[in-house]
Amino acid sequence: xxxxxxxxxxxxxxxxxxxxxxxxxxxxxxxxxxxxxxxxxxxxxxxxxxxxxxxxxxxxxxxxxxxxxxxxxxxxxxxxxxxxxxxxxxxxxxxxxxxxxxxxxxxxxxx
Amino acid sequence: xxxxxxxxxxxxxxxxxxxxxxxxxxxxxxxxxxxxxxxxxxxxxxxxxxxxxxxxxxxxxxxxxxxxxxxxxxxxxxxxxxxxxxxxxxxxxxxxxxxxxxxxxxxxxxxxxxx
Numbered sequence: 001x002x003x004x005x006x007x008x009x010x011x012x013x014x015x016x017x018x019x020x021x022x023x024x025x026x027x028x029x030x031x032x033x034x035x036x037x038x039x040x041x042x043x044x045x046x047x048x049x050x051x052x053x054x055x056x057x058x059x060x061x062x063x064x065x066x067x068x069x070x071x072x073x074x075x076x077x078x079x080x081x082x083x084x085x086x087x088x089x090x091x092x093x094x095x096x097x098x099x100x101x102x103x104x105x106x107x108x109x110x111x
Numbered sequence: 112x113x114x115x116x117x118x119x120x121x122x123x124x125x126x127x128x129x130x131x132x133x134x135x136x137x138x139x140x141x142x143x144x145x146x147x148x149x150x151x152x153x154x155x156x157x158x159x160x161x162x163x164x165x166x167x168x169x170x171x172x173x174x175x176x177x178x179x180x181x182x183x184x185x186x187x188x189x190x191x192x193x194x195x196x197x198x199x200x201x202x203x204x205x206x207x208x209x210x211x212x213x214x215x216x217x218x219x220x221x222x223x224x225x226x
Contacts, residue, residue: 004153031214033214033215035217040220040222041219041220042115042117042217042218042219042220043217044217045215045217090154090215092213097142097159097161097166097167098156098159098169099215100153101153101154102153103151103152104153
């Protein structure tokens with residue numbers, strides 16, 4: 001079945017540093033979504049990507065849809081303490097309602 | 112405010128109890144989803160409804176029974192659950208009724224503990 005590998009699993013960074021995380025798939029997706037989840041809450045949509053090569057920003061967040069359609073990247077610039085949380089990628093293939101989720105990247109920001 | 116609400120937020124139940132989780136979306140979406148989120152595991156899709164019709168049943172045990180009376184409401188009826196069913200149950204919705212690229216919006220989840 002389809003698998004999504006998300007890395008790194010966790011990151012400890014200093015406030016002000018930039019962060020990069022990525023997801024790779026064993027199959028092609030036509031949609032990539034990036035979410036952030038705080039403890040005890042549902043995932044909140046950060047960025048949605050619909051086309052290969054697409055680069056989209058949301059404030060300090062930038063995400064890219066890989067050209068091969070099998071990967072995606074999320075960058076956070078100038079991290080702040082409220083960036084702490086778990087970041088998930090999700091991919092969707094054509095012709096299905098199913099979204100495949102990554103295992104998440106747990107981000108901790110040290111002030 | 113995500114536009115997707117879930118009640119209750121927390122639930123403790125015994126293995127012989129019957130309970131229901133409720134989800135409501137205020138976004139005018141046509142598709143609704145139930146996911147199970149367990150510690151250190153990816154989100155597991157359970158059910159998908161499109162225009163009140165179930166379009167996906169991801170090999171979920173029959174002790175979980177979904178119901179979608181209209182496109183704004185989704186229920187998950189629980190009976191004779193097992194301790195390993197303890198998890199965060201998330202509801203989501205997406206705009207389209209067609210198999211196309213759409214974004215999903217999640218509710219806050221119901222934290223379920225089965226004793």
